[in-house]
Amino acid sequence: xxxxxxxxxxxxxxxxxxxxxxxxxxxxxxxxxxxxxxxxxxxxxxxxxxxxxxxxxxxxxxxxxxxxxxxxxxxxxxxxxxxxxxxxxxxxxxxxxxxxxxxxxxxxxxxxxxxxxxxxxxxxxxxxxxxxxxxxxxxxxxxxxxxxxxxxxxxxxxxxxxxxxxxxxxxxxxxxxxxxxxxxxxxxxxxxxxxxxxxxxxxxxxxxxxxxxxxxxxxxxxxxxxxxxxxxxxxxxxxxxxxxxxxxxxxxxxxxxxxxxxxxxxxxxxxxxxxxxxxxxxxxxxxxxxxxxxxxxxxxxxxxxxxxxxxxxxxxxxxxxxxxxxxxxxxxxxxxxxxxxxxxxxxxxxxxxxxxxxxxxxx
Ligand code: HEC
Ligand SMILES: [Cu+2]
Numbered sequence: 001x002x003x004x005x006x007x008x009x010x011x012x013x014x015x016x017x018x019x020x021x022x023x024x025x026x027x028x029x030x031x032x033x034x035x036x037x038x039x040x041x042x043x044x045x046x047x048x049x050x051x052x053x054x055x056x057x058x059x060x061x062x063x064x065x066x067x068x069x070x071x072x073x074x075x076x077x078x079x080x081x082x083x084x085x086x087x088x089x090x091x092x093x094x095x096x097x098x099x100x101x102x103x104x105x106x107x108x109x110x111x112x113x114x115x116x117x118x119x120x121x122x123x124x125x126x127x128x129x130x131x132x133x134x135x136x137x138x139x140x141x142x143x144x145x146x147x148x149x150x151x152x153x154x155x156x157x158x159x160x161x162x163x164x165x166x167x168x169x170x171x172x173x174x175x176x177x178x179x180x181x182x183x184x185x186x187x188x189x190x191x192x193x194x195x196x197x198x199x200x201x202x203x204x205x206x207x208x209x210x211x212x213x214x215x216x217x218x219x220x221x222x223x224x225x226x227x228x229x230x231x232x233x234x235x236x237x238x239x240x241x242x243x244x245x246x247x248x249x250x251x252x253x254x255x256x257x258x259x260x261x262x263x264x265x266x267x268x269x270x271x272x273x274x275x276x277x278x279x280x281x282x283x284x285x286x287x288x289x290x291x292x293x294x295x296x297x298x299x300x301x302x303x304x305x306x307x308x309x310x311x312x313x314x315x316x317x318x319x320x321x322x323x324x325x326x327x328x329x330x331x332x333x334x335x336x337x338x339x340x341x342x343x344x345x346x347x348x349x350x351x352x353x354x355x356x357x358x359x360x361x362x363x
Contacts, residue, residue, distance in 0.1 A: 033196055033217065034172035035189040039110050041173070043103070050099065114174070117187035121155035124148070128158070128165030128178040128200065129311050131207030132251040141231040142316060144249055146198055146215040148190055149223035155187040161311060164202055169215055171196035190217040210254070234324065243328025246321050255310065258332060265310060266303050272326070272333040277304040291326050 028048075032038055124146070125136040135146045148154045158167060158178040165178040169188070176186040200211035218226055234242040247253060247268075255264035266276075272291070275283045279302040284290050293300055295317060298310035317325070 030170045031192070031196070032171070032173075033190055033192045033194065034169075034174065035191055036110070036114060037171070037173045037191075039113070043106055043110060046106075047103065114186065117155040117185065118153045121153040121187055122149065123155045123157060126156050126158035126167060126178065127161060127316075128167070128211070129161040130163065130205065130309075131200075131210045131254070133167070133198070133200075133211060133213055134316060137227055137231075139227065139231055141227060143230065144251060145213045147223060147226055147230075148215060148217055150190050150193045150217050150220060153187055153189045155185060158184050158186070163205055165200045165208065165211065166202040167198065168201045169196060169198050172215075175201065177202070190215075193217045193219045234321075239324040239327035240331045241328075243324035243326070246317070246325055247328060250313065250317065262305075265306060268329055268332050270333040272329045274333070278302065279304045279306075288326050291329060292322050295322055295325070 029041055029044075032041060123138060126146075127134040127136070132144055133146070134142050134144065136142050156167070156176075158176065159182065160178045160180040162180060164180070166175065167178055167186075168175040172188040172190065174186055174188045176184050178184060195214050195216045198213050198215045200208045202208045216226075234245060237245065247256075252268075257263050257267045258269055260267050260269040271286050274286050276286050276290070277283050284301060290301070294310075296312060296314045298312055299308050302308045
């Protein structure tokens with residue numbers, strides 16, 4: 001498979017299309033794809049059928065009494081009715097107490113189970129950040145989609161860079177808040193290989209709903225193969241292609257375009273080597289150091305006309321990654337030597353590109 005397509009392919013909406021139709025789903029519920037899903041659904045359906053039962057009994061009796069004891073004429077006077085019945089009152093207190101106690105015990109056991117990962121669990125760190133997820137595997141590999149082995153407990157240790165997020169994998173019946181300044185944990189054991197949606201259920205900010213990605217459960221033995229391949233994927237590619245893959249994979253394109261149009265952030269087209277107007281006044285030549293600083297400390301020099309909303313990638317992108325991204329950005333302004341036609345026809349927002357290029361290009 002083409003390596004670039006491979007790197008980008010997983011995040012296409014196509015992999016999320018079977019949102020409700022991957023395994024045989026029930027009327028209410030997505031597929032049960034984890035070891036906890038069956039228990040969670042049992043409690044759900046117990047509460048559901050209990051509610052249906054009592055709804056039918058109470059509303060049915062009410063309707064029947066309305067008809068049966070209706071006033072039949074002007075002379076129909078209400079008779080004396082008992083105001084007290086100890087046996088009846090004990091019954092209608094005891095039954096709900098027993099029912100809720102049973103539900104509490106079953107629910108609490110499930111809650112403890114979901115909160116306590118087996119000691120042998122495979123650990124993946126999760127970081128929520130406006131507006132995407134980062135999953136870090138024990139070998140240091142970082143991905144935007146979650147990949148896990150089948151039939152093996154996986155613990156997620158989760159924190160947030162900014163606001164409260166909430167990680168939800170409906171098919172696993174797993175949901176937990178991801179809070180800045182602390183580590184929350186959850187775990188699951190996926191039972192059925194496949195791809196399932198993973199989303200953020202925190203809806204207090206504009207972009208949480210964009211935090212829709214997927215969890216891929218690999219067949220036995222395939223997870224290690226995947227991790228190995230992905231971790232070495234970039235090392236095997238020419239730097240500019242590896243940079244292109246990283247830019248896609250890290251969500252840069254949510255805010256930056258490649259075609260010259262300004263989005264939430266400035267376009268990458270013809271950025272390298274240009275002179276950038278800074279909000280606090282002055283201009284900076286977009287050389288390697290400027291790009292590196294923009295990625296690690298975005299607030300250090302904010303581009304005029306844009307808001308300082310870019311998240312820092314410090315700790316997420318290694319120096320090697322940044323070097324490949326720079327190599328990719330060079331190809332977008334014709335300075336990497338890969339696209340001579342870009343040099344011939346610079347973009348409309350080109351600002352002194354050619355002059356700066358000669359000064360800043362470093363072999
Ligand atoms: C949430 C939106 C967002 C994401 C995601 C994002 N950026 Fe940005 N970026 C911005 C904004 C807004 C600016 C302009 C304001 C500033 O300089 O901080 C910017 C500025 C930049 C600049 C300076 C651009 C210039 O014209 O001078 C570079 C380089 C850059 N980003 C690279 C990246 C890379 C690489 C990634 C991915 C690893 C990325 N950005 C992810 C929003 C984003
Ligand atoms: Cu979120």
